[in-house]
Amino acid sequence: MPRPRRQQISVTDTPYYHIVSRCVRRTFLCGQDHATGKSFEHRRQWIEDRIRLLASLFAVDIAAYAVMSNHYHVVVKLDPVQVEHWSDDEVLRRWGCLFKGPLLVQRYRAADPQESYELAQVKEFAQCYRQRLADLSWFMKCLNEPIARQANQEDGCTGHFWEARFKSQALRTEAALLSCMAYVDLNPVRAGMAATPEASAHTSIRERITPRFNLAQAVRAYSGARLPLIPRQACHPFQGKAATDSTARLPPRQRR
Incomplete structure (x- = not known):
């Protein structure tokens, strides 16, 4: 099974x-x-x-x-x-590039006035999307x-x-x-x-x-995607002399 x-x-x-x-x-x-x-x-x-x-x-x-x-x-x-370092706004922005989301989230992203209970609900949505954005x-x-x-x-x-x-x-x-x-x-x-x-x-x-x-x-x-998106390198980089930043990288390829 x-x-x-x-x-x-x-x-x-x-x-x-x-x-x-x-x-x-x-x-x-x-x-x-x-x-x-x-x-x-x-x-x-x-x-x-x-x-x-x-x-x-x-x-x-x-x-x-x-x-x-x-x-x-x-x-x-x-x-x-x-994803733990992303703010709720960042999470909602990323998720909003793929899905419209509930009306509460749409209103929040449009900066419409909202009550405290509505903001609390938006925060719950952001936490849910945060988990999804890290899920394979x-x-x-x-x-x-x-x-x-x-x-x-x-x-x-x-x-x-x-x-x-x-x-x-x-x-x-x-x-x-x-x-x-x-x-x-x-x-x-x-x-x-x-x-x-x-x-x-x-x-x-x-x-x-x-x-x-x-x-x-x-x-x-894909017309469903909404700008702005997050530009990034096409493929995860390898380790090497050019790796001057602290980004986690792939191990160097072995020469045969």
């Missing part, structure tokens, strides 16, 4: 997790449909944009990712301590659900787009983390979709080599 998600994810044991989500029946809903001849390659960009958009809002850092034709991989680092399940919900809805609208159909809930694997050691990141980066090469890692589209390795992500562009792709 599958274990509950809360038993599979423990930030005290490790903050790093390898996430996999597959299209229903592993069909090529994000690639070339060999049965109909239709191409859905553009949906890979939807997923990549959505990953970066959510990473700018949640307390989740992206170590690696690869968007394939019928599934995608993401290596994430959870940082729940980060909410991150994945906000990633997969809009993609499925948008794809179904494009296809003029209803039903499941993703095979099931996402699969997660804890990366408990530095060796496991680096091995998994290499596995994710090389996925398109092994699948024959690219000759070299730097030539593979919709992957973190290409983003690290040639940064090209545009947050404003991602926002335009």
